[in-house]
Amino acid sequence: xxxxxxxxxxxxxxxxxxxxxxxxxxxxxxxxxxxxxxxxxxxxxxxxxxxxxxxxxxxxxxxxxxxxxxxxxxxxxxxxxxxxxxxxxxxxxxxxxxxxxxxxxxxxxxxxxxxxxxxxxxxxxxxxxxxxxxxxxxxxxxxxxxxxxxxxxxxxxxxxxxxxxxxxxxxxxxxxxxxxxxxxxxxxxxxxxxxxxxxxxxxxxxxxxxxxxxxxxxxxxxxxxxxxxxxxxxxxxxxxxxxxxxxxxxxxxxxxxxxxxxxxxxxxxxxxxxxxxxxxxxxxxxxxxxxxxxxxxxxx
Numbered sequence: 001x002x003x004x005x006x007x008x009x010x011x012x013x014x015x016x017x018x019x020x021x022x023x024x025x026x027x028x029x030x031x032x033x034x035x036x037x038x039x040x041x042x043x044x045x046x047x048x049x050x051x052x053x054x055x056x057x058x059x060x061x062x063x064x065x066x067x068x069x070x071x072x073x074x075x076x077x078x079x080x081x082x083x084x085x086x087x088x089x090x091x092x093x094x095x096x097x098x099x100x101x102x103x104x105x106x107x108x109x110x111x112x113x114x115x116x117x118x119x120x121x122x123x124x125x126x127x128x129x130x131x132x133x134x135x136x137x138x139x140x141x142x143x144x145x146x147x148x149x150x151x152x153x154x155x156x157x158x159x160x161x162x163x164x165x166x167x168x169x170x171x172x173x174x175x176x177x178x179x180x181x182x183x184x185x186x187x188x189x190x191x192x193x194x195x196x197x198x199x200x201x202x203x204x205x206x207x208x209x210x211x212x213x214x215x216x217x218x219x220x221x222x223x224x225x226x227x228x229x230x231x232x233x234x235x236x237x238x239x240x241x242x243x244x245x246x247x248x249x250x251x252x253x254x255x256x257x258x259x260x261x262x263x264x265x266x267x268x269x270x271x272x273x274x275x276x277x278x279x280x281x282x283x284x285x286x287x288x289x290x291x292x293x294x295x296x297x298x299x300x
Contacts, residue, residue, distance in 0.1 A: 030106040052221075066188055077114060118173045189213075
């Protein structure tokens with residue numbers, strides 16, 4: 001990822017490391033492209049990510065899900081050679097000059113570019129493997145009253161039905177995390193194997209400790225996804241504890257007259273990230289009043 005520079009560097013992205021919370025003894029290497037000035041000059045492409053509300057309605061009752069995490073995901077994609085002098089790195093001990101030949105963690109456009117490549121890989125998988133292919137059918141109350149087959153386990157709406165009469169496997173990608181879902185354990189195993197084989201073909205390495213074979217309860221993007229019965233999304237205890245701590249922290253800062261706009265904004269973003277896990281989005285009912293309360297506290 002870091003190659004010795006063959007031209008003078010035009011900008012430095014200082015390198016630093018953070019501990020990986022779920023992998024003791026391992027570090028995450030990042031480029032500080034904010035203080036290096038790169039992020040201020042990088043075009044901001046949109047990062048397209050699925051929301052919980054996009055995934056949950058498409059899951060199957062009694063379905064199975066496999067989870068995969070691709071290791072060093074950003075580092076699989078090359079930086080244009082003409083841009084590398086702007087993505088420099090000066091070794092903190094030797095003073096030697098390097099540059100990033102691959103996307104770096106810390107550059108503002110890395111998530112957008114990586115998601116674009118990941119979406120291409122998922123399209124390739126859907127086009128090349130029959131377990132993801134089928135014909136669209138309407139599975140709604142209209143199907144039932146008109147005498148056509150209605151399958152409660154398939155969910156409500158437009159469903160892709162395979163040649164075996166079962167709904168097809170589906171896949172979602174969230175940057176480097178992948179969610180492979182099927183109506184049965186057998187079909188999910190086939191789809192999960194097809195995904196892992198595609199990763200091998202593309203030269204992508206999955207993170208062993210974060211790959212979970214098909215199961216009916218899986219953790220993905222911090223939420224618990226349960227398809228033992230009707231598909232259900234639950235907020236994990238860790239997220240609940242963090243949200244409560246953020247609110248208590250804001251209130252404590254206000255009492256000391258030290259509540260900042262940045263702290264207020266961070267608290268609101270955290271709480272809004274949990275809304276999709278609340279039934280019928282009832283969290284939307286409470287957040288506006290909470291936000292106004294914090295805003296009022298801040299302004300006073």
